[in-house]
Amino acid sequence: MLDAMKSISAAVVETEALPNAFPDQDLSVLVDATLTDGFAWLRFPKALEARFLADTASSRLHTLLIAGTLVAFVMNLFLISDKAMLPDVFDRAVLLRTWVLTPICVVGMWVMSRLPNLFLRELMAISAGLMACAMHVYLSAISQSPHSAAYLTGLAMVILYNNVFVRCRFWLALPSTVSVLLFYVASFWWVPSHSPELSISVGLVLLSTSLFTLYNLYTLEYEERHNYLMALRQRLLQRELSQANNALERVARYDGLTQVANRRHFDEFLAHLWERASLVHGQELSIIMIDVDHFKAYNDHYGHPAGDACLVKVADAVQRCLRRPGDLVARYGGEEFIAVLNRAPHAQVLAAAERVKDAVAALHLPHEGSATHGQVTVSIGVATVRPAARHASVERLISAADEALYQAKNRGRNRVWPAAEHALSGEASC
Numbered sequence: 001m002l003d004a005m006k007s008i009s010a011a012v013v014e015t016e017a018l019p020n021a022f023p024d025q026d027l028s029v030l031v032d033a034t035l036t037d038g039f040a041w042l043r044f045p046k047a048l049e050a051r052f053l054a055d056t057a058s059s060r061l062h063t064l065l066i067a068g069t070l071v072a073f074v075m076n077l078f079l080i081s082d083k084a085m086l087p088d089v090f091d092r093a094v095l096l097r098t099w100v101l102t103p104i105c106v107v108g109m110w111v112m113s114r115l116p117n118l119f120l121r122e123l124m125a126i127s128a129g130l131m132a133c134a135m136h137v138y139l140s141a142i143s144q145s146p147h148s149a150a151y152l153t154g155l156a157m158v159i160l161y162n163n164v165f166v167r168c169r170f171w172l173a174l175p176s177t178v179s180v181l182l183f184y185v186a187s188f189w190w191v192p193s194h195s196p197e198l199s200i201s202v203g204l205v206l207l208s209t210s211l212f213t214l215y216n217l218y219t220l221e222y223e224e225r226h227n228y229l230m231a232l233r234q235r236l237l238q239r240e241l242s243q244a245n246n247a248l249e250r251v252a253r254y255d256g257l258t259q260v261a262n263r264r265h266f267d268e269f270l271a272h273l274w275e276r277a278s279l280v281h282g283q284e285l286s287i288i289m290i291d292v293d294h295f296k297a298y299n300d301h302y303g304h305p306a307g308d309a310c311l312v313k314v315a316d317a318v319q320r321c322l323r324r325p326g327d328l329v330a331r332y333g334g335e336e337f338i339a340v341l342n343r344a345p346h347a348q349v350l351a352a353a354e355r356v357k358d359a360v361a362a363l364h365l366p367h368e369g370s371a372t373h374g375q376v377t378v379s380i381g382v383a384t385v386r387p388a389a390r391h392a393s394v395e396r397l398i399s400a401a402d403e404a405l406y407q408a409k410n411r412g413r414n415r416v417w418p419a420a421e422h423a424l425s426g427e428a429s430c
Helices: 002-017 024-037 046-077 079-085 087-114 118-142 150-165 170-190 196-253 263-277 295-302 304-321 346-361 394-410
Strands: 285-292 328-333 336-342 378-385 416-418
Touching: 024 046, 024 196, 046 079, 046 087, 046 118, 046 150, 046 196, 079 087, 079 150, 087 118, 118 150, 118 170, 150 170, 150 196, 170 196, 196 263, 263 285, 263 328, 263 336, 263 394, 285 295, 285 304, 285 346, 285 394, 295 304, 304 328, 304 336, 304 346, 346 378, 346 416, 378 394, 394 416
Parallel strands: 378 416
Antiparallel strands: 285 336, 285 378, 328 336
């Protein structure tokens, strides 16, 4: 029993330090193992016990505060019993119940609500019951009433308070209940009106109340812990499923090599942007199409692994230059990248494209197979349209950017070229 209390205290310390530091995958394995092995001693493995205490701390505090309010009320309600059975010490009972224990309970609840240590909260709640128990035995011992021994049946209410209303953790409730029974045994020497018949009767009431409530408490805590494990396993499974879905979604929408959007995601994103922009007169949408110059020659000269590494660095440079919220960079195919910019003037888009060209050149990646430059460069085509314009379409926009890219290549590469107005049917802003 002492070991169990020490374990609870140790788990509380771990709870306050790192309640959720256990990796989800390991925690899931631990939960399954605990459900399989069982927990007849009402103890989880250390990390799981810490998480259980942390996750149930709020509801436990709520229960303890309600129980504290109840005991303060019931303690004063017992003045009716004091007046009927121990009239000669009624004044003392009023003093103890109203002016000593009630203020202690009120202050105790205030302290408990601000106390971070879960173990001390439980001990404070149990202490309120044991104080009531000690007061009950004390009043019985100083009274000359012939009913003073029968008055001790009220100790059953202390047991009910700790084990039913407070619902202490079983391994704390057990020593608390034993303490109440020991108080009763000690009363044989303190209360003069004890008789064998009455003592046996009251003792059986207290013993049966103890056994029934402890069994009930054990069962309830076992069910609480089992339900907690089931709920935790469900949450972990849902989180794993969500993570798996997110991973699948990323695989479906992002290029595995460069980690920018893939063409499918780009097409969906552009269609969505186009639909929104077409509802706003004058709003512009721009495409920047980027091609790595002489990339086939780069692959032939340096090999495909080096080519993949080159594409990753180029993609990273493009992303660093195009970081506005609402814009998207994608791998359009092979060594070709594409970006869509929303609500940006054409001059600003051209400036962004120039930054991309310069950023790639600044990588200083050697390219001995290039027919035009000794390092990796990119050619860029830019096109801007107003989607609300009469003849504008997604197809014309991409086609115009592709035509501009072709012109950039024909004019020496490593340059930015804007789309001609006729390529957009006269609807371009450039």
